[in-house]
Amino acid sequence: MTKHHLPATPSTVHWGYFSKTLEPVLTIKSGDSVTVETITHHANDDYDRMIAGDTEAEAIFLWTKDAKTMRRRGAGPTEGPFTHGSGEGVGVHLLTGPIAVEGAEPGDILEVRILDTAPRPSANPAYAGRFFGSNPAACWGFQYNDLIEEPKPREVVTIYELDMTAPASVQAVYSYRWTPQTDPDGIVHPTIDYPGVRVDHTTITRNDSVLSGIKVPARLHFGTMGLAPAEAEFVSTIPPNYTGGNMDDWRIAKGARMYYPVAVAGGLFSCGDAHASQGDSELSGTAIEISLNGEFQFILHKKADLPGTVLEGLTHPLLETDEVWSVYGFSVANYLSELGPDHQTEILKRGSLDTAMRDAFRKLRRFLMTVHGLSEDEAISLMSVAADFAVTQVVDANWGVTGSIRKAIFAGR
């Protein structure tokens, strides 16, 4: 077993999309572990705290009239004229990777164990060693068309500081209302419609008394971890899908194991979109977005070895923690194949907990029947009396419901 380190640099990140066409930035063997650096795509909400002085972050976010390090942001068109910018922000997450696993083939399952997570400190001497994150209540949030105070609608960014003193917690520093921002190419962003636009702090008004006295317990996790899908060359990072991606489940944290179906040779694992904390539903559209390093171990389970294990018949992401197994239901289980050529826009209309609950029910029933050998009637009775269904997120186009079953229930089998 080899230990690798994968820094976040302009040559190891991709922005806003998954793609089977990307060259791996690292190739590992099953059993290897990798420490992956990730940088939040919301770092430019407060450049001073989250980018300034951080050489790699500065390089990745570099964008002037003449130069833009990471040109493509999203799975949209890369030829102008642009409405928002190259890639059109169809997908927003800054991901590190992809990492290829030797021998991974479609039909296999990749297990990703999260061994540890650690926040990336500010490199600005004024804030040296401190940790900051950002939480925009954005136009894609659940609240956006249902606000009661004026002005309606509005976007509000809250900047948080993470305190790692046990028990780790997060506290708001200040907030501001989004104002139209003009990017270096001259495109105006009236709303948060393109990632990595540096917010000009002379255009905003800081509100320093926000959530005073309220400490949010930290739940360090990666919102987006997943493999490259097979269906399309460039796939938005926003809707989660059968190969994982933007799951936004805070339980995918240190100590957890995630299992993903491999769709393309090598698997092509990428991760990013780290969160200092998030509630079930991620209501406002984002969590407390922060830069984290993650230490992962990768174990490849070959297709032929799956029968008789918990991975038998697995066609979707599965979470295992010390206490539970969770299946992930989506509004559309595999939107890339179900929604046809317009899937990127079609999925935006499909977000629904009702369909996600349906999917979670089916997946959990299958899991209990295949893996635990229950009859359909046993599976349904057990789900009614002992499985817990929860809202994962209602903001990532393909909404999520998890179905969880406690492992201890099966101890006697």
Add this chain to the structure above:
Amino acid sequence: MNAQPFTSESYSEDARQPAWQDVLGGFGLTSTPLRTSHSSHATALSRSTTRGIRLGRLAAGAQVLSTSGHRGELPLLVLPLEASAMLRTARDQQIVPAGQIVVLPRPGDWQLHFQRELRALVLAVPAEAFRGRKIAPLTLAEARALPPEGLAAVLAATVCGAAEEIDRLSEPEWEAVAQGSAELLLTLFTELAAARPDTSASKAALLQRIYRAIEQNLGNEHLAPADIAQAEGISERYLQKLFEATGENFSQYVRERRLQRAWHDLSSPGEAAVPISEIAYRHGFSDSAHFSRLFRERFGMPPREFRRREAGMQSLAPAASGQRGWPQEALARLRAVQAKLEAAERRAGAEPPTPASGTEAEAPAEHYLAVDAERVHWGYFSRLLKPVLEIASGDIVTVETLTQHASDDPERMILGDPGAESVFRWTPTAKGVDRRGAGPLDASIYGRGAGEGFGVHICTGPIAVRGAQPGDVLEVRILDIAPRRSRSPLHQGRVFGSSVAAWWGYHYSEFLSDPKPRETVTIYEIAADAPEPYAQALYSYRWEPQTDPSGVRHELYDYPGVPVRTGSVSRSTPVLAGIRIPLRPHFGVIAVAPREAELVDSVPPAYFGGNLDNWRLGKGAAVFLPVSVPGALLSIGDPHASQGDGELGGTAIECSMTGTFRVVLHKKADLAGSVLADLSYPLIETPEEWVLTGFSHPNYLAEFGAHGQSEVYAKSSLDLAMRDAFRKVRRFLMTTQGLSEDEAIALMSAAVDFGITQVVDGNWGVHAILRKRLFGTGV
């Protein structure tokens, strides 16, 4: 634009009136409440078109509507639902029966009185709705109610149909339906105005007919004034004169109308596949270059670019599922006979319980409420029930409860238990508890049995709390829960429960294996004395048609308490072998009596509590319920040994239990500034958390009125329940924690967990969990 839901639940008490006036203002209406009511509940579902046609379904307390102005618009259309309204004008007053339309001029001197409650459809059509097409200068002298015949009947039916499907129509569908309704209203209005016997009115009506004729002939590229004049039987010169009087000429008007129609088609998603040249042609432009030039001159950009920008969105709503409870038709019938039926079986009057004399200051008393046929009500809540016990605030009361599923294995769960035997007693000639459910006593709908099983839970109570008044909050704190042990000779001392994967379960529509569909009962034994208590399945059986002692055959599990006869089903074992389910003892039902109806189905939970089915409501937890009727009338039942979030199969492990509760009354005057301020829904408190309960329809009885007990099943949705939970958390954080809206939203995203309570009780539930430690000291 998508359908916009409004609910007063989003707002704190003092902000509700202004918010409601905003909603009414969108229709050009304003209102004054008719009498002060402790409930300011109001909901609306409305939808607008790009041209400002707005249709809405309003539901609120008694009030008087009048116009807020909007000169030059078409008259408003209001259609009262379910109950009549009173139209008052300067000259007289008349009744507008439910289902008929009234047209109301804007501005105008009229008032529309909704005496009991406001429940109506409103259609507001601005002049711009006709896309520049002229509206002849007609006026409607006064508000009029129209008898349901001819065009008025068609319009009423159209508006009702549109309102029914308002949130299910795609964008192009909705635009077409709304535009159609507006056209009908315009025609009706034209006829009404022309009916007046003066020349200016008949001239205006003629002009209106000419406009319509032009509209029908826009596609004719050679359309000339002579064609129209001839069709209307007037001279071309007179036609031109009519136009001059409006300050326009014929050809300008025709060109403007053609461009407007093309504009509309280009912006319509339904027409996205039609070539631009074809759209030009259909509106009388044979030369598409010429059309492009005119279009750009008129709208500032070429048609191609315009269309790209307008490429719109549409949304699809999921279809409704099968349903329990009252069928719609039966509810309609019920309204006619309800008064008579209920009078016959009423156990007590509607008077509040009389306060006991001289007991106000005494120490908390302890009460014991044993269960038997006289102390339960089965399948319904009612403000008319006579209390079986009266207690004071602070008292401790131990309440025995029975699961309605004891009859799934009578030998284990009923036999030898005098309380259970009394409740479940059922012979060919007598039933311990006859009424089971809120349906008719004579079972005239389905013939299942008295009450029709519209509601299934055996509830112990009601318990009256001295001094409780509407507006107060009742705290019900669970001090202890103990299982009820079998008294059957063969199973003495053991504890059993039942879980039914029933026809109302979430899974029922999609079985994998045969036979499809089916109902399965699993009997569990509860190891209550183990160091870590658990439940384990004993056996299961498929439901087979059961004939009850009255001789009614039940193909499905459609009536509670039907004793399953040994030998009539075939038991299978082992089932769920080796699986131990940790216990989560709790009460599925804790309710105070709702105010809206006399008999309320116990299945759908709502603002009064009821069938919450949230396992967090166990020992050490409390639920705070808004009191609706004097004495509060607390009922408890539906005990569960364990349940998962979702209650997927339709039931939990249903197991008779006895709970000890401390009941505390919080008077309305003391609520301000506390965590209970403004509470209008069940709020659960556990040692670590606040759990807020969201529902598909937070107050379905008020929202749907007489149809509530049926509609709530037809419109189950997690999406709506999530919306409600979001609004409740926002309000809770703003009202009780003093956060701004932006702070509340930020905190919800970062730290509040939303979970699925149940998807089987008609009114589906999403709860939100707020950890007290977020606030440091706890709330």
